[in-house]
Amino acid sequence: KQHKFWETQPVGQFKDLDNPNLPEGPIEPPTPLSEVKAEPYNLPAPYEWVTCDMDLDSTCTEVYNLLTNNYVEDDENMFRFNYSKEFLQWALRPPGYYKAWHIGVRVKSTKKLVAFITGVPARLRVRDQVVKMAEINFLCVHKKLRSKRLAPVMIKEVTRRVHLENIWQAAYTAGVVLPTPITTCRYWHRSLNPKKLIDVGFSRLGARMTMSRTIRLYKLPETTVTPGFRKMELRDVPAVTRLLRGYLGQFAVAPDFDEDDVEHWLLPIENVVDSYLVESPETHEVTDFCSFYTLPSSILNNQNYSMLKAAYSYYNVTTKTPLLQLMNDALIVAKQTDYDVFNALDVMQNEEFLKELKFGPGDGQLHYYLYNYRIRNALNPSELGLVLL
């Protein structure tokens, strides 16, 4: 009964796990475009498909409001992701994006937006194969329409529209176990504003800890310590691309970023994405890079606060500066710009700094998935070089 839908899809199936003979790579071959279903899948009668034009402020506001009230909550339903409009426009319009992959479901009679799912194109390398994929995200069904089995038809519709662009693989994450994770990550949090985090129930006062001792424990310097540490600028795109491509090559799964991708995904946008680099004061060479994205969470019921300002570790590269020192500078700039918490997954080399920089383990896991692409053995999170938004 479980996974009724996913057992019908070209994804690694749990029953295949002990079959070492299945080759790594696509599970199903591409379909001739003439054979891809030309019409959208059928929705239940009261609903209709709509393509959400994120360039239209009114549509962007509808998407923002749907997600603000109905998107992912933590396990204890105390917080809900609150992606900003500017973030959504950034996340959904990378180089080569397709408007048709920004899919909404409206109530025919009222035109109310009640569900959403998106894809954006990405070139991902899986071991030695660079594969054109869709990164699927923001699957959201209004709370009042849950268990109407809308999610499977929305997944089939975005898959159909991705197929129409001759793309046959996808990548996505979920907090739940589906067939079959390529890796399972743990997330970690570094308190920047411990008083607020304890007040809103995100953190608990440690045993034998006072509030003032806790505030002292997480205190950070007022200024960064690495000489040449500065914000990334447009002129840095070629150097950052070289740095990032060289670094990501070590991971089994990672984006195959070119300069256009780096310009879109890593050039700082206030309150959306922040990127810093180390330019050697002697040689002016760009030797290190760190970045984080901004994803606030609504605090679902607290008298004093309504929003948690959270930074999420994105891509970080070191070739000269110790990773601990670079990431501590990232914590310092996040604290300076009023973030309450800095989150990170145990992917790439993040384990090197998590404990040392006073991150605490979160209580959940994030599973990564590939669609229509088998990898022989699940990866360790440290073999994953991909961060999805």
Ligand SMILES: COc1cccc(CC(=N)NC(=O)c2cccnc2OC2CCNCC2)c1
């Ligand atoms: C603190 O507010 C929350 C609001 C909703 C959910 C969660 C817990 C959670 N599920 N966190 C993560 O999935 C997570 C934790 C650390 C880093 N990235 C993450 O998720 C990213 C990547 C996947 N898409 C959502 C954002 C926390």
